[in-house]
């Protein structure tokens with residue numbers, strides 16, 4: 230007999246009667262494919278999933294490791310990596326949505342992306358200030374922060390630093406709860422969580438699940454993937470989506486799943502928890518277990534292989550009235566556009582000026598507490614400056630001092646700016662935090678770039694000022710306050726350009742080692758064409774002179790530095806008694822510097838290049854947001870068109886006709902990812 234489970238009347242009521250804003254989410258025939266770059270098989274990571282999530286309810290997505298739980302959440306949220314192709318519809322409040330990022334959904338991922346230099350309370354407070362409406366009073370915000378801390382049991386560690394690579398901070402479980410707190414503080418209408426309880430002890434896991442349930446009860450829609458929940462935790466979930474190899478094994482209310490399994494011939498033993506039982510039935514990883522030298526069958530108690538159990542369950546689900554009604558409900562969703570009148574809230578409600586102030590403060594706090602971000606570099610800059618100062622000490626104005634001054638200028642413009650690459654690991658961390666917060670709609674790209682620049686500027690001033698002070702005084706460059714200030718601003722702008730350039734690299738290559746290599750390579754090219762190792766007039770005209778030397782901040786910076794030092798100076802000639810050499814003559818004849826424009830033009834050019842890099846950084850971040858989805862849609866269409874022409878790809882999925890135990894090799898065939906060639 231086939232038992233059919235009714236979709237509860239409460240769900241139906243929820244769908245029909247909605248008060249205020251709420252998120253009714255549905256997905257239809259959701260498929261994710263991993264095409265092989267060659268002519269090999271295409272993996273189906275998700276295979277035609279259909280279902281819905283309703284406000285006021287919390288849905289658990291369960292399945293063995295690798296069954297596609299994260300892929301499912303990512304494909305709903307439009308966050309899958311570029312190599313995965315998706316098809317199907319995602320409907321939010323009856324309207325088809327391409328994806329649910331930039332604030333439509335709050336997503337708590339598994340990745341550990343938080344600023345480790347802040348305390349738990351500070352992190353939550355910044356997150357609240359960034360997103361709560363500007364009308365929220367200080368007291369309301371403080372209450373909300375306290376409540377959120379209490380809701381996730383973070384009181385004991387509220388004032389502890391989170392911790393990073395060199396700073397031991399809060400525990401992994403506390404970090405996990407903090408990441409949830411950062412997202413739930415604004416009570417988002419739609420919340421996705423990827424394994425929020427993994428790594429937590431049973432009491433904390435229960436605590437977290439209970440908080441999520443109470444949030445859901447405030448007409449919030451919550452979908453969470455979960456690994457091995459305890460019976461207590463499992464009982465807190467309203468709905469269940471059970472996945473195996475990217476296919477639905479069960480979708481519906483969580484409690485009746487027991488009857489579904491029993492009806493299918495797999496009743497849950499009394500000694501086993503229901504969630505354990507479901508996973509055991511569909512987890513093929515331990516079908517065959519080696520105990521000593523013996524190989525035994527893990528699912529012996531059910532007399533079937535996992536592949537057979539899974540196929541039976543899938544078959545039963547696909548042909549059940551339950552699946553039929555889900556499809557009917559989705560149809561209802563798609564024809565009833567705008568089930569709720571209010572738009573669901575998106576990301577931040579704070580005004581951009583408030584966001585800018587909060588981000589500047591947060592970024593400045595992070596930079597000043599992270600020793601590796603600027604302090605270490607400032608220390609190294611001072612030490613290197615002392616070394617340069619003593620090597621070129623009181624360089625003088627003899628004939629040989631001409632080359633010494635040139636070399637010292639070359640070293641400062643080249644190597645001293647190159648050292649800005651040392652901040653790359655911190656840039657990478659910051660970009661990761663930006664990416665996460667941006668996708669969750671906390672703030673915009675422009676606000677982030679401006680805040681990052683403003684908060685780093687005081688450190689760059691300290692770095693350049695201390696270096697120029699030491700070098701200028703020890704080497705005894707051209708005397709005079711204006712000359713000193715020029716050298717300081719020249720170095721400040723040059724270091725700022727390298728910083729901006731490194732931010733561009735971090736946005737394009739978000740990997741520490743690869744980023745450092747790319748950044749170092751780029752600065753190396755700038756050094757080679759700056760006019761010190763090869764004079765500017767001698768550079769090959771095509772490419773190296775035009776355009777490279779003209780877009781090279783170091784070339785402009787070095788020309789300005791040379792002019793600042795040498796114009797107005799006189800140097801001894803090569804032979805004693807010869808007339809003195811004027812600085813202008815040295816510049817044009819020996820150093821290949823054009824005197825057709827003043828040193829201020831050179832400084833202006835460095836400033837323009839700095840603005841250009843910041844703009845480039847903005848454009849890259851914007852392009853990643855805007856153009857990448859367009860490219861991905863094109864790639865998806867092309868790949869699907871190509872795949873649909875393959876007959877084997879269109880073939881329906883196989884279900885074994887008889888529950889015979891397969892040989893190991895045939896079982897492996899069934900358990901391997903579903904694919905077509």
Ligand SMILES: Nc1ncnc2c1ncn2[C@@H]1O[C@H](COP(=O)(O)OP(=O)(O)OP(=O)(O)O)[C@@H](O)[C@H]1O
Pocket residue numbers: 263274292293294295296297298299300301310312313456
């Ligand atoms: N971008 C990708 N490129 C290659 N393989 C991918 C990609 N995304 C997902 N996969 C593969 O899809 C399968 C499902 O991955 P997914 O992370 O969704 O599983 P999961 O059920 O969340 O597992 P776990 O519980 O271990 O986190 C895995 O085999 C994974 O390697």
